[in-house]
Amino acid sequence: MKVTRDKWSKNFSEWFDKVLYEGEFYDYGRYPVKGVGVWMPYGFRLRRNVIYFIRELLDSTGHEEILLPLLIPQELLTRETQHIKGFESEVFWVTKGGSQDLDVKVSLRPTSEVAITYMESLWLNSYKQLPKKYYQIVSVFRYETKATRPMIRLREITTFKEAHTVHETYDDAQRQVEEAISIYSKFFDELGIPYVISERPEWDRFAGALHTFAFDTVMPDGKVIQIGTAHNLGQNFTKALDFKIQRKDGSLCYPNQTSYGISDRVIAVLISINGDDHGPVIFPKVSPLKVVVVPIPSKDTEEVTEKVMAYAKKVGNALSEAGIESVIDLDPEKTPGEKYYIWELKGVPLRAEVGPKELNNNTVLLKRRDTFQSKLVQFSDLISAVNEMLNLISKDLKYSAQKYLEEHVKYERSAQEAKSRISSSGGIVELPWCGDNSCGMKLEEIVDARVLGYPLKEKEVKDPCAVCGKTAKTVLRVAKTY
Ligand SMILES: [Zn+2]
Secondary structure, eight states: OOOOOHHHHHSHHHHHHHHHHHTTSEEESOSSSTTOEEEOHHHHHHHHHHHHHHHHHHHTTTOEEOOOOSEEEHHHHTSSHHHHHHHGGGOEEEEEETTEEEEEEEEEOSOOHHHHHHHHHHHOOBGGGOSEEEEEEEEEEOOOOSOOBTTTBOSEEEEEEEEEEEESSHHHHHHHHHHHHHHHHHHHHHTTOOOEEEEOOGGGSOTTOSEEEEEEEEOTTSOEEEEEEEEEEETHHHHHTTOOEEOTTSOEEOOEEEEEEEOTHHHHHHHHTTOBTTBOOOOTTTOSOSEEEEEOOOSSOHHHHHHHHHHHHHHHHHHHHTTOOEEEOOOTTSOHHHHHHHHHHTTOSEEEEEOHHHHHHTEEEEEETTTOOEEEEEGGGHHHHHHHHHHHHHHHHHHHHHHHHHHTEEEOSSHHHHHHHHHHHOSEEEEEEOSOHHHHHHHHHHHTSEEEEBOSSOOOOOSOOTTTOSOOOEEEEEEOBO
Protein backbone atom coordinates (compact mmCIF):
# COMPACT_ATOMS: atom_id res chain seq x y z
CA MET A 1 0.00 0.00 0.00
CA LYS A 2 1.23 3.47 -0.86
CA VAL A 3 1.52 6.10 1.84
CA THR A 4 -0.17 9.33 0.77
CA ARG A 5 -0.25 12.58 2.70
CA ASP A 6 -2.68 14.73 0.72
CA LYS A 7 -5.50 15.10 3.23
CA TRP A 8 -2.95 15.26 6.03
CA SER A 9 -1.10 18.21 4.56
CA LYS A 10 -3.78 20.03 2.56
CA ASN A 11 -6.76 19.55 4.84
CA PHE A 12 -5.03 19.19 8.14
CA SER A 13 -7.73 20.73 10.28
CA GLU A 14 -10.36 18.27 9.03
CA TRP A 15 -7.87 15.41 9.23
CA PHE A 16 -7.12 16.25 12.86
CA ASP A 17 -10.79 16.52 13.89
CA LYS A 18 -11.58 13.22 12.23
CA VAL A 19 -8.65 11.41 13.83
CA LEU A 20 -9.43 12.74 17.31
CA TYR A 21 -13.06 11.69 17.08
CA GLU A 22 -13.02 8.50 15.02
CA GLY A 23 -9.77 7.33 16.56
CA GLU A 24 -11.45 7.87 19.95
CA PHE A 25 -8.75 10.08 21.38
CA TYR A 26 -10.73 13.17 22.32
CA ASP A 27 -14.30 14.39 22.00
CA TYR A 28 -14.33 18.05 21.17
CA GLY A 29 -17.07 20.57 20.57
CA ARG A 30 -19.94 18.47 21.84
CA TYR A 31 -19.69 19.08 25.57
CA PRO A 32 -21.85 22.16 26.19
CA VAL A 33 -19.06 24.55 27.23
CA LYS A 34 -17.04 26.29 24.53
CA GLY A 35 -13.33 25.58 24.28
CA VAL A 36 -13.18 22.45 26.42
CA GLY A 37 -12.60 18.86 25.37
CA VAL A 38 -13.13 15.41 26.80
CA TRP A 39 -10.33 12.86 26.92
CA MET A 40 -11.73 9.52 25.79
CA PRO A 41 -10.26 6.27 27.19
CA TYR A 42 -7.79 5.68 24.35
CA GLY A 43 -6.61 9.30 24.27
CA PHE A 44 -6.39 9.31 28.04
CA ARG A 45 -3.98 6.37 27.90
CA LEU A 46 -1.78 8.25 25.46
CA ARG A 47 -1.92 11.32 27.72
CA ARG A 48 -1.07 9.17 30.74
CA ASN A 49 2.01 7.74 29.00
CA VAL A 50 3.22 11.24 28.12
CA ILE A 51 2.67 12.46 31.69
CA TYR A 52 4.42 9.40 33.09
CA PHE A 53 7.48 10.18 31.02
CA ILE A 54 7.70 13.90 31.90
CA ARG A 55 7.17 13.04 35.58
CA GLU A 56 10.05 10.59 35.39
CA LEU A 57 12.31 13.26 33.85
CA LEU A 58 11.39 15.86 36.45
CA ASP A 59 11.53 13.55 39.46
CA SER A 60 14.97 12.31 38.46
CA THR A 61 16.30 15.89 38.27
CA GLY A 62 15.28 16.95 41.77
CA HIS A 63 11.84 18.40 41.03
CA GLU A 64 9.14 17.84 43.65
CA GLU A 65 5.51 17.48 42.68
CA ILE A 66 2.91 19.60 44.49
CA LEU A 67 -0.70 20.57 44.00
CA LEU A 68 -1.81 24.17 44.42
CA PRO A 69 -5.44 25.33 44.70
CA LEU A 70 -7.35 26.03 41.51
CA LEU A 71 -8.54 29.35 42.92
CA ILE A 72 -6.37 32.45 43.15
CA PRO A 73 -7.80 35.54 44.86
CA GLN A 74 -7.91 38.72 42.80
CA GLU A 75 -5.64 40.61 45.19
CA LEU A 76 -2.91 37.98 44.76
CA LEU A 77 -3.26 37.52 41.03
CA THR A 78 -2.92 41.26 40.40
CA ARG A 79 0.16 41.73 42.59
CA GLU A 80 2.72 41.54 39.77
CA THR A 81 1.67 44.27 37.36
CA GLN A 82 3.25 43.02 34.13
CA HIS A 83 1.90 39.56 34.82
CA ILE A 84 -1.70 40.65 35.27
CA LYS A 85 -1.46 43.01 32.29
CA GLY A 86 -0.59 40.00 30.16
CA PHE A 87 -3.37 37.81 31.49
CA GLU A 88 -6.23 40.08 32.51
CA SER A 89 -8.25 39.72 29.33
CA GLU A 90 -8.13 35.92 29.69
CA VAL A 91 -9.02 35.38 33.33
CA PHE A 92 -12.17 33.51 34.36
CA TRP A 93 -13.59 34.97 37.58
CA VAL A 94 -15.71 33.29 40.19
CA THR A 95 -17.90 35.99 41.67
CA LYS A 96 -20.70 34.11 43.37
CA GLY A 97 -21.08 31.37 45.95
CA GLY A 98 -24.59 30.08 45.56
CA SER A 99 -26.73 33.19 45.28
CA GLN A 100 -24.39 35.38 47.32
CA ASP A 101 -21.79 37.68 45.85
CA LEU A 102 -18.33 36.74 47.08
CA ASP A 103 -16.46 39.31 49.23
CA VAL A 104 -13.27 38.41 47.46
CA LYS A 105 -13.33 37.76 43.74
CA VAL A 106 -11.34 34.61 42.89
CA SER A 107 -9.92 33.53 39.56
CA LEU A 108 -9.58 30.10 38.03
CA ARG A 109 -5.78 29.90 37.73
CA PRO A 110 -4.49 30.94 34.30
CA THR A 111 -1.00 29.85 35.54
CA SER A 112 0.45 29.60 39.04
CA GLU A 113 3.45 31.93 39.43
CA VAL A 114 1.80 34.13 42.05
CA ALA A 115 0.18 31.23 43.92
CA ILE A 116 3.46 29.35 44.28
CA THR A 117 5.44 32.48 45.15
CA TYR A 118 2.95 33.19 47.94
CA MET A 119 3.48 29.72 49.39
CA GLU A 120 7.25 29.83 48.85
CA SER A 121 7.37 33.02 50.92
CA LEU A 122 5.93 30.95 53.80
CA TRP A 123 8.01 27.84 53.21
CA LEU A 124 11.44 29.20 52.36
CA ASN A 125 13.55 31.68 54.28
CA SER A 126 17.19 30.71 53.84
CA TYR A 127 19.70 30.25 51.05
CA LYS A 128 20.32 26.83 52.59
CA GLN A 129 16.92 25.66 51.26
CA LEU A 130 17.81 26.62 47.70
CA PRO A 131 17.63 25.69 44.89
CA LYS A 132 14.05 24.52 45.18
CA LYS A 133 12.23 22.97 42.25
CA TYR A 134 8.49 22.33 42.29
CA TYR A 135 6.05 21.25 39.62
CA GLN A 136 2.42 20.38 39.16
CA ILE A 137 0.30 18.91 36.37
CA VAL A 138 -3.12 20.53 36.41
CA SER A 139 -5.85 22.28 34.46
CA VAL A 140 -5.51 25.99 33.79
CA PHE A 141 -8.22 28.23 32.43
CA ARG A 142 -7.93 30.98 29.86
CA TYR A 143 -10.76 32.86 28.27
CA GLU A 144 -9.57 32.54 24.68
CA THR A 145 -11.37 34.89 22.35
CA LYS A 146 -9.71 33.61 19.17
CA ALA A 147 -11.19 30.54 17.53
CA THR A 148 -10.60 27.61 19.88
CA ARG A 149 -9.18 24.33 18.60
CA PRO A 150 -9.08 20.87 20.12
CA MET A 151 -5.93 20.34 22.25
CA ILE A 152 -4.31 23.38 20.64
CA ARG A 153 -6.23 26.47 21.74
CA LEU A 154 -8.47 25.74 24.69
CA ARG A 155 -10.27 27.53 27.47
CA GLU A 156 -9.43 24.67 29.80
CA ILE A 157 -5.91 23.35 29.25
CA THR A 158 -6.04 20.01 31.04
CA THR A 159 -2.44 18.89 30.86
CA PHE A 160 -0.58 21.95 32.03
CA LYS A 161 2.74 20.81 33.48
CA GLU A 162 4.21 23.86 35.16
CA ALA A 163 7.52 23.83 36.99
CA HIS A 164 8.50 26.63 39.38
CA THR A 165 11.97 27.02 40.85
CA VAL A 166 13.67 29.34 43.34
CA HIS A 167 17.35 30.36 43.40
CA GLU A 168 19.54 32.75 45.30
CA THR A 169 21.01 34.55 42.31
CA TYR A 170 20.08 35.54 38.79
CA ASP A 171 22.87 33.33 37.40
CA ASP A 172 21.57 30.32 39.30
CA ALA A 173 18.14 30.95 37.79
CA GLN A 174 19.66 31.22 34.32
CA ARG A 175 21.44 27.90 34.83
CA GLN A 176 18.10 26.43 35.83
CA VAL A 177 16.57 27.67 32.59
CA GLU A 178 19.37 25.83 30.80
CA GLU A 179 18.54 22.67 32.74
CA ALA A 180 14.88 23.10 31.79
CA ILE A 181 15.87 23.41 28.14
CA SER A 182 17.94 20.24 28.37
CA ILE A 183 15.11 18.33 30.11
CA TYR A 184 12.62 19.40 27.46
CA SER A 185 15.10 18.59 24.68
CA LYS A 186 15.40 15.08 26.05
CA PHE A 187 11.62 14.83 26.43
CA PHE A 188 10.95 15.83 22.82
CA ASP A 189 13.90 13.80 21.47
CA GLU A 190 12.61 10.64 23.07
CA LEU A 191 9.11 11.28 21.74
CA GLY A 192 10.48 11.81 18.25
CA ILE A 193 9.26 15.41 18.13
CA PRO A 194 11.68 17.73 16.31
CA TYR A 195 11.91 21.34 17.45
CA VAL A 196 13.55 24.70 17.04
CA ILE A 197 14.55 26.60 20.20
CA SER A 198 14.31 30.38 20.11
CA GLU A 199 14.61 33.14 22.63
CA ARG A 200 11.34 35.04 22.31
CA PRO A 201 11.72 38.73 21.49
CA GLU A 202 11.24 41.30 24.23
CA TRP A 203 7.72 42.17 23.08
CA ASP A 204 6.53 38.57 23.21
CA ARG A 205 7.84 37.31 26.52
CA PHE A 206 5.78 35.56 29.14
CA ALA A 207 4.06 38.25 31.19
CA GLY A 208 6.42 38.98 34.08
CA ALA A 209 9.51 37.25 32.67
CA LEU A 210 12.97 38.71 31.93
CA HIS A 211 13.70 36.05 29.31
CA THR A 212 11.50 33.53 27.58
CA PHE A 213 12.84 30.56 25.63
CA ALA A 214 10.51 28.49 23.52
CA PHE A 215 10.35 25.19 21.67
CA ASP A 216 8.46 25.37 18.38
CA THR A 217 7.69 22.79 15.75
CA VAL A 218 5.96 22.79 12.36
CA MET A 219 2.56 21.17 11.96
CA PRO A 220 1.40 19.33 8.77
CA ASP A 221 -0.27 22.50 7.43
CA GLY A 222 3.02 24.42 7.69
CA LYS A 223 1.89 26.45 10.68
CA VAL A 224 4.17 26.65 13.68
CA ILE A 225 3.12 25.55 17.13
CA GLN A 226 4.76 26.41 20.45
CA ILE A 227 5.20 23.22 22.45
CA GLY A 228 7.22 24.28 25.47
CA THR A 229 8.56 27.40 27.17
CA ALA A 230 11.06 28.25 29.89
CA HIS A 231 11.20 31.63 31.60
CA ASN A 232 13.74 33.40 33.72
CA LEU A 233 11.50 35.45 36.02
CA GLY A 234 14.34 37.18 37.88
CA GLN A 235 13.02 38.87 41.03
CA ASN A 236 9.79 40.17 39.49
CA PHE A 237 7.46 37.94 41.46
CA THR A 238 9.51 37.72 44.65
CA LYS A 239 9.61 41.53 44.85
CA ALA A 240 5.92 41.87 44.09
CA LEU A 241 5.12 39.44 46.90
CA ASP A 242 7.88 40.66 49.22
CA PHE A 243 9.42 37.18 49.43
CA LYS A 244 12.90 37.40 50.92
CA ILE A 245 15.47 34.89 51.98
CA GLN A 246 18.54 35.13 54.16
CA ARG A 247 21.92 34.95 52.46
CA LYS A 248 25.01 33.31 53.90
CA ASP A 249 26.26 36.65 55.24
CA GLY A 250 22.98 37.19 57.09
CA SER A 251 21.59 39.85 54.76
CA LEU A 252 18.17 39.52 53.16
CA CYS A 253 17.52 39.35 49.43
CA TYR A 254 14.75 38.68 46.96
CA PRO A 255 15.41 35.28 45.41
CA ASN A 256 15.26 34.64 41.66
CA GLN A 257 12.78 32.32 40.03
CA THR A 258 12.13 30.41 36.85
CA SER A 259 9.07 28.68 35.47
CA TYR A 260 8.63 26.32 32.55
CA GLY A 261 5.74 24.55 31.02
CA ILE A 262 4.32 22.16 28.49
CA SER A 263 0.69 21.36 27.71
CA ASP A 264 -1.85 19.27 25.78
CA ARG A 265 -0.20 20.62 22.65
CA VAL A 266 2.53 18.00 22.99
CA ILE A 267 -0.14 15.33 22.54
CA ALA A 268 -1.67 17.21 19.60
CA VAL A 269 1.77 17.19 17.98
CA LEU A 270 2.34 13.49 18.74
CA ILE A 271 -0.92 12.65 16.99
CA SER A 272 -0.21 14.95 14.04
CA ILE A 273 3.39 14.89 12.94
CA ASN A 274 3.72 11.29 11.81
CA GLY A 275 0.33 11.08 10.15
CA ASP A 276 -0.80 10.21 6.64
CA ASP A 277 -4.14 9.90 4.87
CA HIS A 278 -4.99 6.77 6.88
CA GLY A 279 -4.58 8.54 10.20
CA PRO A 280 -1.82 9.06 12.73
CA VAL A 281 1.16 6.89 13.59
CA ILE A 282 1.67 7.13 17.32
CA PHE A 283 5.30 7.07 18.39
CA PRO A 284 5.88 3.59 19.90
CA LYS A 285 7.35 4.82 23.21
CA VAL A 286 4.03 6.41 24.25
CA SER A 287 1.55 4.57 22.05
CA PRO A 288 -1.16 3.05 24.30
CA LEU A 289 -0.99 -0.08 22.13
CA LYS A 290 2.07 -1.30 20.27
CA VAL A 291 0.45 -4.14 18.33
CA VAL A 292 -3.06 -5.03 17.20
CA VAL A 293 -3.63 -8.68 16.35
CA VAL A 294 -6.20 -9.16 13.58
CA PRO A 295 -7.40 -12.68 12.75
CA ILE A 296 -8.31 -13.35 9.11
CA PRO A 297 -11.19 -15.86 8.97
CA SER A 298 -11.06 -18.80 6.60
CA LYS A 299 -13.04 -18.50 3.40
CA ASP A 300 -13.84 -22.22 3.53
CA THR A 301 -14.72 -23.63 6.90
CA GLU A 302 -15.87 -22.51 10.34
CA GLU A 303 -13.55 -25.05 11.84
CA VAL A 304 -10.43 -23.41 10.40
CA THR A 305 -11.74 -19.97 11.40
CA GLU A 306 -12.06 -21.16 14.97
CA LYS A 307 -8.49 -22.41 14.90
CA VAL A 308 -7.35 -19.06 13.48
CA MET A 309 -9.13 -17.26 16.35
CA ALA A 310 -7.37 -19.50 18.86
CA TYR A 311 -4.05 -18.85 17.14
CA ALA A 312 -4.67 -15.09 17.23
CA LYS A 313 -5.25 -15.36 20.97
CA LYS A 314 -2.00 -17.30 21.33
CA VAL A 315 -0.17 -14.53 19.46
CA GLY A 316 -1.81 -11.82 21.58
CA ASN A 317 -1.03 -13.65 24.79
CA ALA A 318 2.60 -14.13 23.85
CA LEU A 319 2.88 -10.37 23.25
CA SER A 320 1.21 -9.52 26.58
CA GLU A 321 3.42 -11.96 28.44
CA ALA A 322 6.47 -10.23 26.95
CA GLY A 323 5.11 -6.90 28.25
CA ILE A 324 4.19 -5.57 24.81
CA GLU A 325 0.86 -3.70 25.04
CA SER A 326 -1.41 -5.25 22.49
CA VAL A 327 -5.01 -6.03 21.68
CA ILE A 328 -6.64 -8.92 19.80
CA ASP A 329 -9.54 -7.71 17.70
CA LEU A 330 -11.92 -10.67 17.74
CA ASP A 331 -15.06 -8.71 16.81
CA PRO A 332 -17.07 -11.19 14.67
CA GLU A 333 -19.22 -8.38 13.22
CA LYS A 334 -16.34 -6.65 11.46
CA THR A 335 -14.33 -7.69 8.42
CA PRO A 336 -10.52 -7.51 8.63
CA GLY A 337 -10.68 -4.46 6.35
CA GLU A 338 -12.98 -2.64 8.74
CA LYS A 339 -10.67 -3.49 11.58
CA TYR A 340 -7.62 -2.19 9.71
CA TYR A 341 -9.43 1.09 9.11
CA ILE A 342 -10.12 1.76 12.78
CA TRP A 343 -6.73 0.64 14.12
CA GLU A 344 -5.00 2.76 11.50
CA LEU A 345 -7.05 5.72 12.74
CA LYS A 346 -5.78 4.99 16.23
CA GLY A 347 -2.20 4.95 14.97
CA VAL A 348 -1.19 1.58 16.46
CA PRO A 349 2.36 1.20 15.12
CA LEU A 350 2.25 -2.54 14.30
CA ARG A 351 -0.40 -4.94 13.07
CA ALA A 352 -0.11 -8.73 13.38
CA GLU A 353 -2.24 -10.52 10.79
CA VAL A 354 -2.95 -14.21 11.25
CA GLY A 355 -5.01 -16.25 8.80
CA PRO A 356 -5.24 -19.90 7.74
CA LYS A 357 -1.85 -19.70 6.00
CA GLU A 358 -0.09 -18.30 9.07
CA LEU A 359 -1.87 -20.89 11.20
CA ASN A 360 -0.58 -23.75 9.05
CA ASN A 361 2.96 -22.47 8.90
CA ASN A 362 3.15 -21.26 12.48
CA THR A 363 3.96 -17.74 11.28
CA VAL A 364 2.71 -14.18 11.84
CA LEU A 365 2.51 -11.42 9.24
CA LEU A 366 3.69 -8.18 10.85
CA LYS A 367 2.72 -4.97 9.10
CA ARG A 368 4.17 -1.54 9.85
CA ARG A 369 1.63 1.25 10.22
CA ASP A 370 4.03 3.92 8.93
CA THR A 371 5.20 2.27 5.67
CA PHE A 372 2.66 -0.58 5.35
CA GLN A 373 5.64 -2.86 4.70
CA SER A 374 5.15 -6.35 6.00
CA LYS A 375 7.38 -9.08 7.30
CA LEU A 376 6.50 -12.72 7.75
CA VAL A 377 8.04 -14.13 10.94
CA GLN A 378 8.03 -17.48 12.69
CA PHE A 379 5.95 -17.60 15.86
CA SER A 380 9.11 -18.51 17.77
CA ASP A 381 10.73 -15.25 16.61
CA LEU A 382 7.65 -13.11 17.27
CA ILE A 383 8.82 -11.12 20.29
CA SER A 384 12.27 -10.28 18.99
CA ALA A 385 10.82 -9.38 15.57
CA VAL A 386 8.18 -7.10 17.12
CA ASN A 387 10.73 -5.34 19.29
CA GLU A 388 13.08 -4.95 16.37
CA MET A 389 10.33 -3.51 14.15
CA LEU A 390 9.10 -1.12 16.86
CA ASN A 391 12.66 0.16 17.20
CA LEU A 392 12.95 0.58 13.48
CA ILE A 393 9.61 2.40 13.29
CA SER A 394 10.73 4.78 16.07
CA LYS A 395 13.99 5.46 14.27
CA ASP A 396 12.32 6.05 10.91
CA LEU A 397 9.54 8.24 12.34
CA LYS A 398 12.10 10.34 14.13
CA TYR A 399 14.16 10.69 11.00
CA SER A 400 11.27 11.65 8.74
CA ALA A 401 9.80 14.12 11.26
CA GLN A 402 13.22 15.73 11.62
CA LYS A 403 13.57 15.90 7.85
CA TYR A 404 10.12 17.47 7.53
CA LEU A 405 11.08 20.14 10.05
CA GLU A 406 14.40 20.85 8.35
CA GLU A 407 12.63 21.27 5.02
CA HIS A 408 10.43 23.85 6.70
CA VAL A 409 13.15 26.04 8.18
CA LYS A 410 14.60 28.24 5.44
CA TYR A 411 16.76 31.30 5.20
CA GLU A 412 15.62 34.29 3.12
CA ARG A 413 17.42 37.58 2.61
CA SER A 414 14.44 39.87 2.31
CA ALA A 415 11.09 40.36 3.99
CA GLN A 416 9.25 40.03 0.67
CA GLU A 417 10.89 36.67 -0.08
CA ALA A 418 10.04 35.55 3.47
CA LYS A 419 6.44 36.61 2.96
CA SER A 420 6.03 34.71 -0.28
CA ARG A 421 7.72 31.59 1.11
CA ILE A 422 5.51 31.56 4.19
CA SER A 423 2.33 32.06 2.18
CA SER A 424 3.26 29.30 -0.28
CA SER A 425 4.77 26.62 1.96
CA GLY A 426 4.55 27.79 5.57
CA GLY A 427 7.27 26.83 7.99
CA ILE A 428 9.84 29.01 9.69
CA VAL A 429 11.84 31.62 7.81
CA GLU A 430 15.09 33.00 9.18
CA LEU A 431 16.03 36.53 8.16
CA PRO A 432 19.13 38.63 8.76
CA TRP A 433 18.49 41.00 11.67
CA CYS A 434 20.42 43.87 13.22
CA GLY A 435 19.11 43.19 16.72
CA ASP A 436 16.79 46.20 17.02
CA ASN A 437 13.31 45.54 18.35
CA SER A 438 11.84 48.13 16.01
CA CYS A 439 13.13 46.17 12.99
CA GLY A 440 11.68 42.98 14.45
CA MET A 441 8.28 44.52 14.96
CA LYS A 442 8.33 46.03 11.49
CA LEU A 443 9.20 42.62 10.10
CA GLU A 444 6.05 41.16 11.66
CA GLU A 445 4.03 43.75 9.78
CA ILE A 446 5.72 43.34 6.41
CA VAL A 447 5.80 39.55 6.46
CA ASP A 448 2.37 39.39 8.09
CA ALA A 449 3.59 36.68 10.45
CA ARG A 450 4.84 36.36 13.98
CA VAL A 451 8.41 36.73 15.16
CA LEU A 452 9.41 33.56 17.01
CA GLY A 453 12.68 35.00 18.18
CA TYR A 454 16.35 34.31 17.62
CA PRO A 455 18.62 31.29 18.11
CA LEU A 456 20.27 30.80 21.52
CA LYS A 457 23.67 31.16 19.90
CA GLU A 458 24.02 34.06 17.47
CA LYS A 459 24.10 32.88 13.87
CA GLU A 460 26.62 34.41 11.55
CA VAL A 461 25.01 36.13 8.53
CA LYS A 462 26.60 38.00 5.68
CA ASP A 463 23.48 39.77 4.42
CA PRO A 464 22.35 43.09 5.90
CA CYS A 465 19.30 43.43 8.20
CA ALA A 466 16.17 42.66 6.16
CA VAL A 467 14.49 45.82 7.47
CA CYS A 468 17.01 48.63 7.97
CA GLY A 469 19.96 47.41 5.89
CA LYS A 470 22.49 47.74 8.72
CA THR A 471 24.90 44.95 9.59
CA ALA A 472 23.06 41.88 10.82
CA LYS A 473 23.92 40.44 14.23
CA THR A 474 22.03 37.19 13.87
CA VAL A 475 18.85 35.84 12.32
CA LEU A 476 15.28 36.48 13.37
CA ARG A 477 12.73 33.72 12.86
CA VAL A 478 9.24 34.41 11.60
CA ALA A 479 6.29 32.11 10.98
CA LYS A 480 2.54 31.80 10.89
CA THR A 481 1.66 30.36 14.25
CA TYR A 482 -1.15 28.59 16.03
ZN1 LIG B 1 17.55 46.45 11.38
